[in-house]
Amino acid sequence: MAETRRDSLIDAAAQLLDRGGPAAVTLREVGRAVGVSHNAPYKHFADKDDLLAAIASRELRRQAAPRPTTTGDDLSQPTARALMIGYVRWAMRHPERFKLTFGRWTRENAELAEAADSSRSRLVAAVMTAQAAGDLPAGDPERVTALLLALAHGAADLALSGHLAADGKGHVDPEDLVADLFGYLKTASR
Amino acid sequence: MAETRRDSLIDAAAQLLDRGGPAAVTLREVGRAVGVSHNAPYKHFADKDDLLAAIASRELRRQAAPRPTTTGDDLSQPTARALMIGYVRWAMRHPERFKLTFGRWTRENAELAEAADSSRSRLVAAVMTAQAAGDLPAGDPERVTALLLALAHGAADLALSGHLAADGKGHVDPEDLVADLFGYLKTASR
DNA sequence: ACCTGAACACCGTTCAAGT
DNA sequence: ACCTGAACACCGTTCAAGT
Numbered sequence: 001m002a003e004t005r006r007d008s009l010i011d012a013a014a015q016l017l018d019r020g021g022p023a024a025v026t027l028r029e030v031g032r033a034v035g036v037s038h039n040a041p042y043k044h045f046a047d048k049d050d051l052l053a054a055i056a057s058r059e060l061r062r063q064a065a066p067r068p069t070t071t072g073d074d075l076s077q078p079t080a081r082a083l084m085i086g087y088v089r090w091a092m093r094h095p096e097r098f099k100l101t102f103g104r105w106t107r108e109n110a111e112l113a114e115a116a117d118s119s120r121s122r123l124v125a126a127v128m129t130a131q132a133a134g135d136l137p138a139g140d141p142e143r144v145t146a147l148l149l150a151l152a153h154g155a156a157d158l159a160l161s162g163h164l165a166a167d168g169k170g171h172v173d174p175e176d177l178v179a180d181l182f183g184y185l186k187t188a189s190r
Numbered sequence: 191m192a193e194t195r196r197d198s199l200i201d202a203a204a205q206l207l208d209r210g211g212p213a214a215v216t217l218r219e220v221g222r223a224v225g226v227s228h229n230a231p232y233k234h235f236a237d238k239d240d241l242l243a244a245i246a247s248r249e250l251r252r253q254a255a256p257r258p259t260t261t262g263d264d265l266s267q268p269t270a271r272a273l274m275i276g277y278v279r280w281a282m283r284h285p286e287r288f289k290l291t292f293g294r295w296t297r298e299n300a301e302l303a304e305a306a307d308s309s310r311s312r313l314v315a316a317v318m319t320a321q322a323a324g325d326l327p328a329g330d331p332e333r334v335t336a337l338l339l340a341l342a343h344g345a346a347d348l349a350l351s352g353h354l355a356a357d358g359k360g361h362v363d364p365e366d367l368v369a370d371l372f373g374y375l376k377t378a379s380r
Numbered sequence: 381a382c383c384t385g386a387a388c389a390c391c392g393t394t395c396a397a398g399t
Numbered sequence: 400a401c402c403t404g405a406a407c408a409c410c411g412t413t414c415a416a417g418t
Contacts, residue, residue: 005401026390026392039393043400102347102348102351146345146367149348150344150367151344152344153344153347153353154339154342155336155340157347165336184374184378187377218410226383226384229383230382230383233381237411237412
């Protein structure tokens with residue numbers, strides 16, 4: 001469990017990110033939290049953006065990692081629906097990490113791109129299982145996956161920026177929209 | 191058509207935003223483009239964030255404005271589907287304005303909140319029309335609207351950040367996802 | 381009412397220098 | 400291989416002063 005200096009820097013940066021967003025992640029503050037000078041990060045990351053990318057890829061890898069179940073070992077894979085609900089909950093719980101992770105790059109940073117692809121592959125597999133069970137409509141699994149991902153992502157993003165519901169009345173929860181979509185898709189797949 | 195100093199500042203800021211994002215919008219550069227000092231904007235906007243909010247609300251108002259039709263006067267209202275396609279196209283055409291407009295605030299800035307509400311009201315009305323025609327499933331119009339908005343928003347945002355499709359192969363277009371959703375919803379509404 | 385110039389605190393990045 | 404301190408260019412914001 002030895003934590004490297006690099007990991008400590010990412011930890012500190014993520015903490016600053018959570019409150020205050022990317023602007024609050026200053027190399028001086030990161031260095032101060034770890035106990036090094038504000039130039040030390042340059043020995044571990046190319047620049048500030050590279051440090052932010054490291055947070056994003058770590059977040060992506062954690063999300064892809066199997067969560068420990070409280071009811072002992074569970075060998076069954078999570079359903080597409082469970083994955084999407086998990087995605088939305090993670091976004092609402094860690095807004096800044098969510099925005100950062102899906103904010104830019106991915107195609108620029110190799111590590112980030114790989115993490116994103118592996119995360120999606122997992123979802124595609126779950127979609128195919130659901131299709132076979134008749135819970136999701138047939139058709140290109142990649143495209144159905146994109147549909148699910150787009151809805152969950154948009155619901156979370158709009159909810160975070162306050163654009164989802166109207167003036168207070170009729171508050172719409174992003175999880176409700178995920179449930180609605182799965183309901184419609186099940187009806188459409190018969 | 192007299193353009194006020196305030197409008198000129200918004201124009202210049204929007205142009206800087208389009209290339210380079212919010213970080214490229216510096217008060218010094220804005221002032222230079224208009225021909226004033228870098229402090230002049232403070233007489234028209236509280237701070238930089240207020241200037242960015244002005245760009246967002248102008249964009250929101252423009253999107254809500256009826257587009258001139260090339261085939262003369264058309265008194266019919268745009269369909270929900272047309273509105274969503276228009277939304278996605280606008281996002282793909284002006285990524286930075288899209289990200290800025292739906293990035294934060296809205297509930298903080300009164301002008302922005304009003305523009306957003308009026309924009310959504312228009313979409314809710316179109317949704318109700320489609321529901322009556324049997325093209326969209328029955329149920330709370332606000333909630334169905336949120337579903338459409340979430341998908342269009344998520345599809346555009348993921349496409350812009352490169353998270354929509356896998357490694358080049360099987361490129362998924364955000365407009366395709368909007369079309370897919372309307373297809374599924376029509377099937378589910380019968 | 382609107383604008384200017386100087387100044388302040390802060391930031392990312394570079395670089396010479398240390399171990 | 401990793402770190403430090405000084406320095407540079409740049410930025411948002413404030414303020415006294417002008418018209």
